[in-house]
Amino acid sequence: MERIGRVLLLLERLLMKPFSLALTACLLLVAQSAVSGAQTDTVYARPGRLASAGAHRLNLYCMGSGSPTVVFDSGWEDWSPAWAIVQPRVAAFTRACAYDRAGAGFSEAGPMPRTSVQIADELHTALHSAGVSGPFILVGHAFGGDNVRAFADRYMPEVAGLVLVEADPSDLEPSEMREGEHLTQKNFLVKLRECRDSIAEGKPLPLLPARPDRPPRTCAQQFFRGLPEAAWSPALNAKLLQLAQTKVAMYDAYISEMEEFPGDEVYLQQHRQSLGSRPIRVLTSGNHGVGSLHTLSPEEIKYEHEVALAQDKWLQLSSNAKLVIADHSSEYIQFDQPDVVTEAIREVLTQSKQ
Secondary structure: HHHHHHHHHHHHHHHHHHHHEEEHHHHHHHHHHOOOOOHHOOHOOOOOOOEOOOOOEEEEEEOOOOOOOOEEEEEOOOOOOOOOHHHHHHHHOOOOOEOOOOOOOOOOOOOOOOOOHHHHHHHHHHHOOOOOEEEEEEEEEOOOHHHHHHHHHHHHHEEEEEEEEEEOOHHHHHHHHOOOHHHHHHHHHHHHHHHHHHHOOOOOOEEEOOOOOOOOOEEHHOOOHHHHHOOOOOOOHHHHHHHHHHHHHHHHHHHHHHHHHHHHHHHHHHOOOOOOOEEEEEEEOOOOOOOOOOOOOOOOHHHHHHHHHHHHHHHHHHHEEEEEEOOOOOHHHHHOOOHHHHHHHHHHHHHHHO
16 A cells, blocks of 8 residues: 555656766765766766676776665666766765666677666676675666666665665566567667668768757767766766767667667566565665656656556565655756755765765
8 A cells, every 4th residue: 555655746747847096086076066066977978997707807986985886877868977966975875886887878789689688687797806895885877777676686685675766667667669669769779770871881970869959960979868968067968978979889889788688578478576675775766768758648647657656566575675756857866966866876885884
């Protein structure tokens, strides 16, 4: 009944809203935590530590000290800068590590296919290669939620807790809804391959769909919630766009990740296990898949209803699970309400020690 009440609370809000390097460097970032992330984000404009994940290396950014270590995984078509605002805040009270999945950002290309199991295993290897041992609090945004759940399944003894930030619950959605999403993904991949091939062949990049009263954008600006991102500095935006305009391996990785979504869902369905009393916090905004706030259509409200019901099922995975509603956020809660994410992580960390 408590879980049903939480879902009803979210639905009520949906229907009523109108729109809705080192330790020294870490200390500097924390001191500026009340200031926009745009002033502290240049660390993500260059490689951090490249740690072996087998035959390739993953790019890690670790800040702060303490245990458990918080490990961030980002959404599809995102990488470490997705955590540029939250990570320094978390590093004020424990060690915090963000990373670029294989092929993305400054990480090297990894073996295909790019399944969540492959991603989780590589992350585990890279963390230990870098001397970062558990226990871990895993934080996953959107598609990153699939990866941290796969990590928890495979390395449960090293996991202290989970924070799911508008994570994708597609493995728990109605089958017809999931099939519709797979069809949409196949159509999207056609465009993504066109962009990839244009970059590989040095051809002009295709344009993204036009937006009223806004300048045109090429397909290389589709990452995160669109480049440039207002929350970031010009230097970081410029580096991210440069990577998006030149790094073919990144497109290959994201294409493979999306192709593997159906298989990832089957894996998660077949390996659903309890986390016991490990704390879980499920952060939801009611704007899943929505990069910026706007009035929801009836179809969007129906979609968000199903997503909310699916996300709510994660509360069954632990005796210490809680739904946290971020009611002034797009899907990117870590940008729009970073304190909500930070405090959820702090709470999980505190309770994991009890």
